Amino acid sequence: xxxxxxxxxxxxxxxxxxxxxxxxxxxxxxxxxxxxxxxxxxxxxxxxxxxxxxxxxxxxxxxxxxxxxxxxxxxxxxxxxxxxxxxxxxxxxxxxxxxxxxxxxxxxxxxxxxxxxxxxxxxxxxxxxxxxxxxxxxxxxxxxxxxxxxxxxxxxxxxxxxxxxxxxxxxxxxxxxxxxxxxxxxxxxxxxxxxxxxxxxxxxxxxxxxxxxxxxxxxxxxxxxxxxxxxxxxxxxxxxxxxxxxxxxxxxxxxxxxxxxxxxxxxxxxxxxxxxxxxxxxxxxxxxxxx
Amino acid sequence: xxxxxxxxxxxxxxxxxxxxxxxxxxxxxxxxxxxxxxxxxxxxxxxxxxxxxxxxxxxxxxxxxxxxxxxxxxxxxxxxxxxxxxxxxxxxxxxxxxxxxxxxxxxxxxxxxxxxxxxxxxxxxxxxxxxxxxxxxxxxxxxxxxxxxxxxxxxxxxxxxxxxxxxxxxxxxxxxxxxxxxxxxxxxxxxxxxxxxxxxxxxxxxxxxxxxxxxxxxxxxxxxxxxxxxxxxxxxxxxxxxxxxxxxxxxxxxxxxxxxxxxxxxxxxxxxxxxxxxxxxxxxxxxxxxxxxxxxxxxxxxxxxxxxxxxxxxxxxxxxxxxxxxxxxxxxxxxxxxxxxxxxxxxxxxxxxxxxxxxxxxxxxxxxxxxxxxxxxxxxxxxxxxxxxxxxxxxxxxxxxxxxxxxxxxxxxxxxxxxxxxxxxxxxxxxxxxxxxxxxxxxxxxxxxxxxxxxxxxxxxxxxxxxxxxxxxxxxxxxxxxxxxxxxxxxxxxxxxxxxxxxxxxxxxxxxxxxxxxxxxxxxxxxxxxxxxxxxxxxxxxxxxxxxxx
Numbered sequence: 001x002x003x004x005x006x007x008x009x010x011x012x013x014x015x016x017x018x019x020x021x022x023x024x025x026x027x028x029x030x031x032x033x034x035x036x037x038x039x040x041x042x043x044x045x046x047x048x049x050x051x052x053x054x055x056x057x058x059x060x061x062x063x064x065x066x067x068x069x070x071x072x073x074x075x076x077x078x079x080x081x082x083x084x085x086x087x088x089x090x091x092x093x094x095x096x097x098x099x100x101x102x103x104x105x106x107x108x109x110x111x112x113x114x115x116x117x118x119x120x121x122x123x124x125x126x127x128x129x130x131x132x133x134x135x136x137x138x139x140x141x142x143x144x145x146x147x148x149x150x151x152x153x154x155x156x157x158x159x160x161x162x163x164x165x166x167x168x169x170x171x172x173x174x175x176x177x178x179x180x181x182x183x184x185x186x187x188x189x190x191x192x193x194x195x196x197x198x199x200x201x202x203x204x205x206x207x208x209x210x211x212x213x214x215x216x217x218x219x220x221x222x223x224x225x226x227x228x229x230x231x232x233x234x235x236x237x238x239x240x241x242x243x244x245x246x247x248x249x250x251x252x253x254x255x256x257x258x259x260x261x262x263x264x265x266x267x268x269x270x271x272x273x274x275x276x277x278x279x280x281x282x283x284x285x286x287x288x289x290x291x
Numbered sequence: 292x293x294x295x296x297x298x299x300x301x302x303x304x305x306x307x308x309x310x311x312x313x314x315x316x317x318x319x320x321x322x323x324x325x326x327x328x329x330x331x332x333x334x335x336x337x338x339x340x341x342x343x344x345x346x347x348x349x350x351x352x353x354x355x356x357x358x359x360x361x362x363x364x365x366x367x368x369x370x371x372x373x374x375x376x377x378x379x380x381x382x383x384x385x386x387x388x389x390x391x392x393x394x395x396x397x398x399x400x401x402x403x404x405x406x407x408x409x410x411x412x413x414x415x416x417x418x419x420x421x422x423x424x425x426x427x428x429x430x431x432x433x434x435x436x437x438x439x440x441x442x443x444x445x446x447x448x449x450x451x452x453x454x455x456x457x458x459x460x461x462x463x464x465x466x467x468x469x470x471x472x473x474x475x476x477x478x479x480x481x482x483x484x485x486x487x488x489x490x491x492x493x494x495x496x497x498x499x500x501x502x503x504x505x506x507x508x509x510x511x512x513x514x515x516x517x518x519x520x521x522x523x524x525x526x527x528x529x530x531x532x533x534x535x536x537x538x539x540x541x542x543x544x545x546x547x548x549x550x551x552x553x554x555x556x557x558x559x560x561x562x563x564x565x566x567x568x569x570x571x572x573x574x575x576x577x578x579x580x581x582x583x584x585x586x587x588x589x590x591x592x593x594x595x596x597x598x599x600x601x602x603x604x605x606x607x608x609x610x611x612x613x614x615x616x617x618x619x620x621x622x623x624x625x626x627x628x629x630x631x632x633x634x635x636x637x638x639x640x641x642x643x644x645x646x647x648x649x650x651x652x653x654x655x656x657x658x659x660x661x662x663x664x665x666x667x668x669x670x671x672x673x674x675x676x677x678x679x680x681x682x683x684x685x686x687x688x689x690x691x692x693x694x695x696x697x698x699x700x701x702x703x704x705x706x707x708x709x710x711x712x713x714x715x716x717x718x719x720x721x722x723x724x725x726x727x728x729x730x731x732x733x734x735x736x737x738x739x740x741x742x743x744x745x746x747x748x749x750x751x752x753x754x755x756x757x758x759x760x761x762x763x764x765x766x767x768x769x770x771x772x773x774x775x776x777x778x779x780x781x782x783x784x785x786x787x788x789x790x791x792x793x794x795x796x797x798x799x800x801x802x803x804x805x806x807x808x809x810x811x812x813x814x815x816x817x818x819x820x821x822x823x824x825x826x827x828x829x830x831x832x833x834x835x836x837x838x839x840x841x
Contacts, residue, residue, distance in 0.1 A: 007588055009650065009651040010650065010651075014588055015592045017507070017508070017509050019436070019437040019507055019509075019511040020436040020437050020439070020583070021583065021586075022437070022511065022579070022582045022583055022588070022589065023588040023589070024512075024588055024589040024591075024592040024595070025588045025589065025590055025591055025592065026591070026592055026593065027590055027591035027592075027593065027594070028591070028593060029591065029593050029594050029597055029640075030594075030643075033594070033597070033636065033640055033643075036635075036636045036639070037633075037636045040632050040633045040635060040636050041633055043629070043632055043633075044629035044630070044632060044633050047625060047628070047629045048625070048629065051621070051622075051625045052620070052621045052622035052625055053622050053625045053626060053629070054622065054626070055622060060620070060622040061622070063625075067621070068621050069616065069621045069624070070621075080772060083772050084771065084772045084773075087771065107771075108771040108773075111769040111770065111771055111773065111775075112769070112771055112773040112774075114777060114780075115773065115774040115775060115776055115777040115780070116773070116774075116777075117777070118776075118777020118778070118779050118780065119774075119777045119778055119779075122777065122779060127779065
C-alpha cells in the first residue's frame with residue numbers, strides 16, 4: 001500500500017505503509033505535548049541552575065543556591081540537637097528519681113521511651129520488657145548484674161560479653177565431660193528443689209545433688225544458690241528463669257553451658273538516651289504492677 | 292519439533308546439545324559439593340532430555356514442504372505455554388510471600404523458604420520467566436508478521452527460547468539454595484550470567500537476520516521497541532554482572548564494582564531493566580496487538596517517533612533516582628530527578644498514542660475483554676509512569692523511599708501494565724498461532740480480566756495506604772523532638788494492608804490460572820481449526836512467499 005489513504009473517522013492521512021493490516025496515521029503531535037515538553041524541560045533547566053547538577057572533568061556545577069545534601073543534613077542535625085539540648089542535659093545531670101519527679105522530664109520519658117526501647121531493646125526483651133526464653137525480664141526483681149540505676153546505666157554502656165573494652169563478662173561453663181549425665185540430672189533436681197519446683201525429692205538424691213552443687217556451682221551461684229551480681233551469676237533459688245527450670249532445659253544448660261550476649265550501647269545511644277531507657281524501665285515495671 | 296528439521300539441522304542441534312551436556316557434566320563433577328554441582332546436573336538432565344526428544348525422531352523423514360512458505364510458529368507456541376507456566380509459578384510464590392509478610396509462620400522454618408530467597412524467585416519468575424518468555428514469543432510473532440518473513444534459522448529460535456528458560460531455571464533454583472549476587476533483578480551467579488549472554492547474542496542475531504530478510508520496505512514501530520529491548524538489555528546485563536568468580540568450580544563471585552559505584556551501576560541496570568525489559572519490550576507488544584485487535588490505524592506515527600526516542604534517550608539517565616539521599620553525590624541525584632521528570636512526556640505520549648488509537652473502536656473495548664486488557668494496560672502504563680516521575684522528585688522520594696509505596700508503584704507497573712498487556716497480547720496471539728477461530732472460552736477471558744483488574748486495584752490501593760502510613764510514621768516526631776513510633780509500631784500498622792495485598796495477589800493468581808487453562812484448551816480444541824491467509828509473502832496481493840534464501 002503506497003497510496004496514502006485518508007482515515008474516514010479522523011480525516012487524517014496514513015503514512016502510506018501497512019504491516020500485516022496495521023496502518024499509521026500521520027497525525028501531527030498534539031500541541032499539548034509540546035507544551036508539556038516545554039514545561040518539563042524548563043523544570044529541569046531551572047533545577048540545573050539552582051542545584052548541583054552537571055559534572056565536568058574534576059568538579060561539577062554547584063548550582064546558585066549552593067546547596068549540598070551533606071551540609072543540609074549536618075545543619076538539620078545541629079538544629080535538632082540545639083532544640084533538645086536543654087532537656088537532654090537535665091536528663092544526664094539528674095538521677096532517676098528526680099527525673100520521675102519532674103513532670104516535664106517524666107513526660108519526655110513517657111513519649112520517647114517506647115520508640116527508643118522498641119527500636120533497641122524490644123527485639124530481645126519484648127515490647128514491654130517482659131523477656132522471653134534466653135532473654136531476661138526487665139520488669140521483675142531478679143537482676144543478673146544489679147537493678148539499681150547506676151548499675152543499669154553501666155550495663156547499657158558496656159554490654160554483656162560485648163566488644164566494648166569494659167564489657168561485663170559472664171560465662172557458664174559446659175559441664176559435659178566434667179559431670180556425668182546422671183550427676184547433671186541429680187544436681188538439676190537439687191537446683192529445682194531450691195526454688196520449690198516439683199521434682200524427684202528423694203532425700204538421698206537431693207543430698208548427692210547438694211554435694212555436687214557445692215563442688216561445682218556454688219563458687220558462682222553461692223552456697224545457697226542465690227547468685228552473685230558481681231559475676232552476673234543468676235539467682236537459682238527464685239522463680240525467675242532465663243532459659244527455663246524444667247528438667248530438659250536445666251540439663252541442656254548444665255551440659256552445654258550458657259553465654260548470654262547484650263550489645264554495648266555506648267557509641268550508639270548517648271548518655272541521655274541511656275538514662276531515658278533506665279527511667280523507662282521503671283515506667284514499664286509500674287505498668288506491669290498495675291496490670 | 293525435530294520432524295520439521297532437515298537431517299543436517301538435526302545433526303547440528305544434536306551437536307549443540309552434546310556440547311551443553313558435556314558442560315553440564317563438567318559443572319556437576321567440578322562443582323560437586325557446591326550449588327554449582329546441582330546446577331551441573333540440571334544442565335545435564337535438561338540437555339539429555341532434549342537429546343532424547345531429538346533422537347526419537349532423528350530418522351524421521353525430512354520435511355518435504357517448502358518451509359519458507361509458512362511462518363515458524365512452533366517456538367511461539369512453546370513460548371506462550373512457558374510464559375503461562377512461569378506466570379503461575381511466579382505469581383504463586385509472590386502471593387505466598389505476601390501472606391508470609393502478614394503471617395511469618397507461613398515460612399515453616401525452612402532455610403529455603405525464607406523471604407530473602409523466595410522473593411527473588413518471585414521477581415525472577417515474573418520478570419524473566421513470565422515477562423521474558425512472553426517477550427520472546429510475541430517478538431517472534433510480531434517480527435514475522437510485520438516483516439512478512441519467516442524467522443531466520445531453524446534451530447536458533449529453539450536455542451533462544453529453551454536456552455533462555457534454562458537460564459531462568461538456573462537462576463531460580465540457585466536462589467532456593469542460597470546462591471545470589473545480592474544485586475536486585477540480577478541475582479543469578481556468574482556462570483548463569485555467561486550463559487544468558489550467549490543466549491541473548493543469539494536472540495539479537497536472530498532478530499536482526501529476520502529483519503534483514505523482511506518483505507516490507509519499512510520497519511514497523513513494534514520492532515524498534517523489541518530491538519531496543521534486546522540490544523540495551525544485553526549491554527545492561529553484561530556491565531552490571533561483571534564479576535570475578537571466587538573459584539571456577541563454585542558459584543560465588545565478587546562484583547567488579549564496590550561502594551557507591553556498585554550501587555550506581557546496579558541501579559543504572561535496575562532502572563533500565565524497568566525501562567528496556569518491562570517498558571520497551573512490552574510497548575512493542577502494545578504497538579502490534581492493540582491496533583491489530585482494534586482494527587484501527589495507529590493514531591500518530593509522529594508521536595510514535597517522539598515517544599520512542601524520548602523513552603530510549605531519557606530512561607538511560609534516571610537510575611540514580613533510586614539512590615536519593617544516599618552516599619551518591621548530590622549532582623547525580625539532581626540529574627536522575629530532572630531526567631525522570633522529562634521522561635514523563637514521552638511515556639505519556641506512548642500511552643496517549645495507544646488510547647487515541649482506540650478512537651472509533653471503543654465499542655470493541657466494551658465488548659472484547661482481550662482488547663480491554665490492552666486498554667487498561669495502557670491506562671496503567673500512563674498512571675505508573677506518572678507516579679514514577681513523581682516519586683523521583685527528591686522531597687517526594689524522602690517520604691516514599693524504602694516504604695511499601697515503592698512496592699505498590701512497581702506492582703502498578705508489573706500487574707497493571709506488564710501483565711495485563713501480556714495477557715491481552717497472548718489472548719490475541721493464541722488463536723492466530725494455533726489457527727483457531729477464537730479462544731476456547733470468551734467468558735473465561737472476561738473472568739480473567741475482572742479478576743486481574745480487581746486484584747491489581749486492591750493490591751495497589753493497599754500498598755499506597757501502607758506505604759504512606761509507614762513513611763509518615765517513620766518521620767513523626769513528638770513534642771520533645773524524638774521519634775513517636777518504633778519500627779515495630781509501623782510493622783503492626785501495616786498488617787491489615789498486608790492481608791489486603793495478599794488477597795489482591797490471590798485474585799490476580801486465580802485469573803492467571805484461568806487464563807492458562809483457557810489457552811491450554813484453545814490449543815487442544817481442534818474443533819475451531821481455521822486456515823486463514825497467514826504466511827510470509829513478498830507480494831502485495833498476499834501471494835505465497837517468494838522463498839528467501841534459507
